[in-house]
Amino acid sequence: xxxxxxxxxxxxxxxxxxxxxxxxxxxxxxxxxxxxxxxxxxxxxxxxxxxxxxxxxxxxxxxxxxxxxxxxxxxxxxxxxxxxxxxxxxxxxxxxxxxxxxxxxxxxxxxxxxxxxxxxxxxxxxxxxxxxxxxxxxxxxxxxxxxxxxxxxxxxxxxxxxxxxxxxxxxxxxxxxxxxxxxxxxxxxxxxxxxxxxxxxxxxxxxxxxxxxxxxxxxxxxxxxxxxxxxxxxxxxxxxxxxxxxxxxxxxxxxxxxxxxxxxxxxxxxxxxxxxxxxxxxxxxxxxxxxxxxxxxxxxxxxxxxxxxxxxxxxxxxxxxxxxxxxxxxxxxxxxxxxxxxxxxxxxxxxxxxxxxxxxxxxxxxxxxxxxxxxxxxxxxxxxxxxxxxxxxxxxxxxxxxxxxxxxxxxxxxxxxxxxxxxxxxxxxxxxxxxxxxxxxxxxxxxxxxxxxxxxxxxxxxxxxxxxxxxxxxxxxxxxxxxxxxxxxxxxxxxxxxxxxxxxxxxxxxxxxxxxxxxxxxxxxxxxxxxxxxxxxxxxxxxxxxxxxxxxxxxxxxxxxxxxxxxxxxxxxxxxxxxxxxxxxxxxxxxxxxxxxxxxxxxxxxxxxxxxxxxxxxxxxxxxxxxxxxxxxxxxxxxxxxxxxxxxxxxxxxxxxxxxxxxxxxxxxxxxxxxxxxxxxxxxxxxxxxxxxxxxxxxxxxxxxxxxxxxxxx
Numbered sequence: 001x002x003x004x005x006x007x008x009x010x011x012x013x014x015x016x017x018x019x020x021x022x023x024x025x026x027x028x029x030x031x032x033x034x035x036x037x038x039x040x041x042x043x044x045x046x047x048x049x050x051x052x053x054x055x056x057x058x059x060x061x062x063x064x065x066x067x068x069x070x071x072x073x074x075x076x077x078x079x080x081x082x083x084x085x086x087x088x089x090x091x092x093x094x095x096x097x098x099x100x101x102x103x104x105x106x107x108x109x110x111x112x113x114x115x116x117x118x119x120x121x122x123x124x125x126x127x128x129x130x131x132x133x134x135x136x137x138x139x140x141x142x143x144x145x146x147x148x149x150x151x152x153x154x155x156x157x158x159x160x161x162x163x164x165x166x167x168x169x170x171x172x173x174x175x176x177x178x179x180x181x182x183x184x185x186x187x188x189x190x191x192x193x194x195x196x197x198x199x200x201x202x203x204x205x206x207x208x209x210x211x212x213x214x215x216x217x218x219x220x221x222x223x224x225x226x227x228x229x230x231x232x233x234x235x236x237x238x239x240x241x242x243x244x245x246x247x248x249x250x251x252x253x254x255x256x257x258x259x260x261x262x263x264x265x266x267x268x269x270x271x272x273x274x275x276x277x278x279x280x281x282x283x284x285x286x287x288x289x290x291x292x293x294x295x296x297x298x299x300x301x302x303x304x305x306x307x308x309x310x311x312x313x314x315x316x317x318x319x320x321x322x323x324x325x326x327x328x329x330x331x332x333x334x335x336x337x338x339x340x341x342x343x344x345x346x347x348x349x350x351x352x353x354x355x356x357x358x359x360x361x362x363x364x365x366x367x368x369x370x371x372x373x374x375x376x377x378x379x380x381x382x383x384x385x386x387x388x389x390x391x392x393x394x395x396x397x398x399x400x401x402x403x404x405x406x407x408x409x410x411x412x413x414x415x416x417x418x419x420x421x422x423x424x425x426x427x428x429x430x431x432x433x434x435x436x437x438x439x440x441x442x443x444x445x446x447x448x449x450x451x452x453x454x455x456x457x458x459x460x461x462x463x464x465x466x467x468x469x470x471x472x473x474x475x476x477x478x479x480x481x482x483x484x485x486x487x488x489x490x491x492x493x494x495x496x497x498x499x500x501x502x503x504x505x506x507x508x509x510x511x512x513x514x515x516x517x518x519x520x521x522x523x524x525x526x527x528x529x530x531x532x533x534x535x536x537x538x539x540x541x542x543x544x545x546x547x548x549x550x551x552x553x554x555x556x557x558x559x560x561x562x563x564x565x566x567x568x569x570x571x572x573x574x575x576x577x578x579x580x581x582x583x584x585x586x587x588x589x590x591x592x593x594x595x596x597x598x599x600x601x602x603x604x605x606x607x608x609x610x611x612x613x614x615x616x617x618x619x620x621x622x623x624x625x626x627x628x629x630x631x632x633x634x635x636x637x638x639x640x641x642x643x644x645x646x647x648x649x650x651x652x653x654x655x656x657x658x659x660x661x662x663x664x665x666x667x668x669x670x671x672x673x674x675x676x677x678x679x680x681x682x683x684x685x686x687x688x689x690x691x692x693x694x695x696x697x698x699x700x701x702x703x704x705x706x707x708x709x710x711x712x713x714x
Contacts, residue, residue: 034451034517034518035448035451035514035517037511037514037699037702037703037706038699039444039446039447039448040447040448040510040511040513040514040517041507041510041511041514041695041698041699041702042065042444042446042447043422043423043443043444043447043499043506043510044062044063044064044422044424044439044442044443045062045063045422045423045503045506046060046061046062046063046415046423046424046425046439047060047061047063047095047415047503048060048061048094048095048096048097048108049097049402049404049413049414049415049425050097050098050099050404051099051404051405051406051407051413052099052103052144052406052407053099053101053103053357053407054101054102054103054407054408055074055075055103055406055407055408056074056075056076056406056407056408056410056411057072057073057074057075057099057103057144057406057407058072058073058074058404058406058413058425058427059071059072059073059083059097059099059106059144060072060097060415060425061094061095061097061108062439062442063503063695064442065089065695066088066089066090066091066694066695066696067086067087067088067089067695068086068092068093068094069082069083069084069085069086069094070082070083070084070094070097070106070108070142071083071439072106072144072145073425073438073439075406075411078427078436078438079438080425080438080439080442083106083142083143083144084142084149088129089129089694089695089696090128090129090131090694091126091127091128091129091688091693091694091697092110092111092135092693093109093110093111093112093113093114093693094108094109094110095108095109095112095114096108096109096114096156096157096158098158098159098160099144099160100160100164100180101160101162101163101164102164103144103407104143104144104145105141105142105143105144105180106141106142106143106144107139107140107141107152107158107160107167107180108139108140108141108142108158109137109138109139109140109156109157109158110137110138110140111125111126111135111136111137111138112125112126112137112156113125113126113659113689113690113693115660115690115691116659116660116689116690117659117660118659119659120657120659123172125137126657126659126687126688126689126693127657127687128655128657128685128687128688128689128692128693128694128697129687129694130686130687136154137154137155137156138151138152138153138154138155139151139152139153139154139155139156139158139167139169139178139186140152141180141182150182151182152167152178152179152180152182152186153169153171153176153178153185153186154171154186155169155170155171155176155178155186156169156170156171157169157170159199159200159201160180160201161180161201161205162201162202162203162204162205163204163205164180165179165180165205166178166179166180167179167180168189168199168201168208169186169199170197170199171186171188173195173196173197174188174192174195174196175188175189175190175196175197175199175208175210175223176188176189177189189208189223190223190226190230192210192212192221192230193212193214194212194213194214194215194218195212195213196210196211196212196213196221197210197211197213198210198211198241198242198243200243200244200245201245202245202249202282203245203247203248203249204249206224207222207223207224207249207282208222208223209221209222209223209243209245209252210223210243211240211241211243212230212232215260216237216259216260216261217236217237217238217239217259217260218238218239218240218241219232219233219235219240220232220233220234220240220241220243220252220254220280221233222252222282231285232285233252233254233280233285233287234278234280234285234287236256236259237259237261238256238257238258238259239256239257239258239259239260240254240255240256240278241254241255241257242254242255242307242308242310244310244311244312244318245312246312246316246335247312247313247314247359249282250281250282250283251279251280251281251282251312251335252279252280252282253277253278253279253280253290253310253312253318253335254277254278254279254280254310255275255276255277255278255301255307255308255310256275256276256277256278256289257273257274257275257276257301258274263623263625264623264624264625264627265625266625266626266630267546267625267626267627267630268542268546268547268626268629268630268633269626270297270539270541271297272294272295272296272297272299272300273300273301274292274293274294274295274299274300274301275293275300275301275308276289276290276291276292276293277289277290277291277292277308277310277318277320277333278290279318279335288337289337290318290333290334290335290336290337291318291320291333291337291340293322293324294324297535297539298323298324298325298326298535299322299323299324300323302321302322302323302328303492303538303539304321304328304349304351304492304531304538305351305352306321306351306352306353307321308320308321308322309321309330309353311353311355311359311362312359313332313355313359313360313362313385313386314358314359314360314385314386315359315385315386316334316335316336317332317333317334317335317385317386318332318333318334318335319331319332319343319355319362319385320332320333320340321350321353322340323535324342325342325345326534326535326536327346327347327348327349327534327535328349328350328351328531328535329342329343329344329345329349329350330342330343330344330350330353330362330364330383331343332385332386341386341387341388342388343362343383343384343385343387343388343390344364344366344368344381344383344388344390345388346368347368347375347534348366348367348368348369348374348375349366349367349368349531349532349534350364350365350366350381351364351365351366351531352364352365352401352402352403352501354403354404354405355385355405356405356409356430357405357407357409358409359385360384360385361382361383361384361385361405361430362382362383362384362385363380363381363382363393363403363404363405363412363430364380364381364382364383364403365378365379365380365381365400365401365402365403365414365501366378366379366381366390367379367494367532368381368390368392369392369395370392370395371395371396371397373457373497375469375532375533376457376469376471376494376496376497376532377397377398377399377496377497377498378399378400378401378496378501379392379393379394379395379396379398379399379400380392380393380394380400380401380403380412380414381393382412382430391432393412393428393432394414394416394428394435397418397419397497397498398416398417398418398498399416399417399418399496399497399498399499399500399501400414400415400416400417400426401414401415401501402414402415402501405430409430410429410430410431411427411428411429411430412427412428412429412430413425413426413427414426414427415501416435416437417498417499417500417501418498418499419452419453419454419455419497419498419499420449420450420452420454420498421443421449421499422443422447422499422506423499423501423506424437424438424439424440424442424443425437425438425439426438451517452513452517453473453474453475453513453516453517454497455471455472455473455497455498455512455524456471456472456474456497457469457470457471457472457497458470458471458472458523458560460556460557460560461556462528462552462553462555462556463552463555463556464549464552466528466537466540466552466553468525468526468527468528468553468556468557469526469532469533470523470524470525470526470557470560471495471496471497471523471524471526472521472522472523472524473512473513473515473516473520473521473522473523473524474516474521474522474566475516475517475519478519478521478566479566480566480567480568481519481520481521481566481567481568481571482519482520482521482567482568482571482572482573482709482713482714483520483521483522483523483561483564483567483568483571483572483573484512484515484520484521484522484523484572484573484574484575484709484713485523485525485554485557485558485561485572485573485574485575485587485595486508486512486522486523486524486525486574486575486576486580487525487527487554487574487575487576487579487580487583487584488505488508488524488525488526488530488576488579488580489504489576489577489578489579489580489581490529490530490578490579491527491529491530491544491550491579492529492530492531492538493505493530493531494526494530494531494532494533495508495509495524495525495526503691504577504691507698507702508524508577510702511702511705511706512524514702514706515706515709518706518710520709520713521561521564521566521567523557523560523561525553525554525557527550527553527554527557527583528540528543528549528550528553529543529544529550529579544637545607545633545634545637545638546630546633546634546637547633547637548586548637550583551583551586551587551590554574554583554586554587555587555590555591555594558572558574558587558591558594558595559594562594570596571596571713571714572594572595572596572713573595573596573597573598573599573709573712573713574587574588574595574597574598574599575598575599575600575601575705575709576599576600576601576603577601577602577603577653578601578602578603578660578661578690579603579604580601580603581600581601581602581603581604581661582603582604582605582639583603584598584599584600584601584603584650585598585600585603585605585639585650585669586639586642588600588639588646588648588650589639589640589641589642589643589645589646590639590642590645592645592646592647592648595648596648596712596713597648597649597650597708597709597712597713598648598649598650598651599650599651599653599704599705599708599709600650600651600652600653600669601653601654601701601705602653602654602655602658602660602661602665602666602690603639603661603665603666604661604665605638605639605640605665605666605668605669606638606639606640606665606668606669607634607635607637607638608631608634608635608638609662609664609665609668639669640668640669640672643672643673643675643676644676646673646676646678647678648678649678649679649680649681649712650673650678650679650680650681651680651681651682651683651704651705651708652666652669652670652680652681652682652683653682653683653684653685653701653704653705654666654683654684654685655684655685655686655687655688655689655690655692655697656684656685656686656687656688657686657687657688657689658688658689658690659689659690660689660690660691661690666682666684670682681708683700683701683704685697685700685701
């Protein structure tokens with residue numbers, strides 16, 4: 001589970017030289033009473049947690065200084081053991097873990113960039129270690145107890161059949177299949193016009209539902225065997241997606257949205273994007289609308305994790321996520337239709353939602369709870385599918401996420417951290433009780449847990465009255481200290497009062513802790529457009545390329561820091577990546593009087609360049625809506641529109657195989673800074689992607705960040 005901006009690493013000599021020559025010596029030495037950067041970013045990071053369909057067994061991936069391996073544990077002792085034996089910091093992801101039905105084998109994907117906005121030319125897999133041997137995206141299997149991994153096929157996104165005999169997977173935008181035992185090579189499973197995606201097996205494994213994407217519309221299709229024609233469920237001009245089987249396999253639910261077409265909408269004003277839930281009888285294909293969202297902004301398809309999060313639950317109820325009351329909340333509705341039941345009332349959002357195998361209980365992460373500042377955390381909750389009775393299973397000051405229920409229905413496994421301890425897996429009884437941490441011995445003995453700061457939740461107001469939430473890092477007893485504003489990417493993200501549930505932002509949290517240990521006051525700003533504070537905060541007017549109103553929150557953050565007695569108001573810097581890089585550049589361009597320097601990691605600087613194709617496509621239409629005005633606003637929302645007032649120095653950091661923000665954004669900005677005479681330094685990581693895949697890359701970039709801020713603010 002990695003960072004997805006508007007979606008770690010053996011230290012290479014070239015990278016080390018870059019860090020030293022471009023941005024000053026890496027701050028590896030331990031300051032008095034402090035710790036090194038290598039120590040604070042040397043934590044293991046767990047991801048891809050899954051539970052076996054039977055028994056009580058779980059598996060996950062540990063990234064330990066760039067060396068990724070699969071670990072597993074099972075009841076009753078829950079002792080972690082390593083399943084694979086990879087040894088290199090080679091930047092090859094391990095993702096998409098899945099157990100076979102009997103829990104004996106783990107299927108996984110090795111390689112790729114699973115948070116990219118687009119594929120590289122030629123669909124090349126990332127090669128962040130600059131290996132002369134071309135990496136591939138491959139599906140592997142490995143025994144869950146002991147044994148050697150086996151390569152099954154080139155492909156991605158494997159889905160194991162409930163029969164345990166074969167795996168459907170994606171390759172070249174089509175659905176392929178390979179035996180679980182690897183006894184035969186993979187082959188294309190079926191032919192269908194357009195692109196085939198999102199394969200979902202029926203409970204008996206006899207039928208595969210998938211999305212047949214045709215561009216401006218899409219169908220839910222059903223495949224049985226080579227001799228039976230494909231069947232399409234209620235084909236229309238709509239975009240149908242998220243096929244979900246009923247527990248008995250006799251029905252299928254899906255999400256329906258309007259197809260792409262009609263008169264162009266105005267760009268500078270928000271519009272509703274409603275969605276509906278449909279259900280169909282698999283035998284007769286008779287379909288009916290179960291529920292339709294209101295044609296309001298709050299009735300639009302959710303844009304948080306999993307979007308509609310469709311699940312078919314026990315009692316023939318269908319569960320979904322919607323923002324109907326202003327928060328991303330869970331609802332359930334009878335298959336026959338009617339008024340949906342709100343399952344998770346209150347102030348807070350639900351995300352990372354899964355269901356017990358019996359279909360009776362949902363488990364999820366939420367920033368709800370009765371504790372102080374729970375809005376700034378995540379806890380694991382459960383709720384029955386037929387009544388509003390949510391239970392917080394992990395109350396307190398920790399942060400917990402991605403819960404899964406074991407196949408025996410008795411245990412919830414999840415990932416757990418707090419303000420000082422980095423993330424590791426944990427388990428607790430589904431019925432409630434004491435939690436148990438797993439693999440705590442993987443945290444290095446020199447990790448500086450006791451020396452970390454517990455950040456404090458603060459709020460302030462932007463110039464237009466919006467209340468902004470932020471996390472403040474500051475050692476006691478500071479005076480006349482330099483300060484730094486940190487801005488996250490996304491922008492649908494939320495920094496929290498502890499280690500983050502995305503590895504990209506756990507790295508950011510570690511750097512913020514390190515800066516605080518070196519005497520900086522750090523403010524991590526949760527600006528508008530982010531999640532965790534309701535629909536309207538997540539979907540503000542005049543934001544992004546259509547006005548950049550979120551910059552007001554960042555500017556107000558620096559002004560808040562300037563008001564603190566311990567801060568030197570002339571020594572305030574800013575750093576951030578992706579969308580945070582965009583806001584860093586905006587801050588330096590518009591307010592060099594406020595921000596003394598910055599570190600801009602892979603940020604967008606020119607909205608016009610980034611959406612040129614979009615504008616050209618719209619300009620070909622006679623119906624231009626507000627295109628001309630939107631182009632002007634998009635330019636005015638770009639940092640490059642304010643180059644004449646950009647005075648403060650900046651460090652530019654980006655990998656040149658970035659598949660989320662075009663590398664040209666940094667090339668172009670460097671030329672503009674040259675022309676303006678602004679001091680800047682560069683750190684370019686050849687063959688790295690947006691969310692760096694190697695620990696060496698993170699160490700290089702983080703070292704350069706701290707060194708640059710030290711040089712320009714101290």
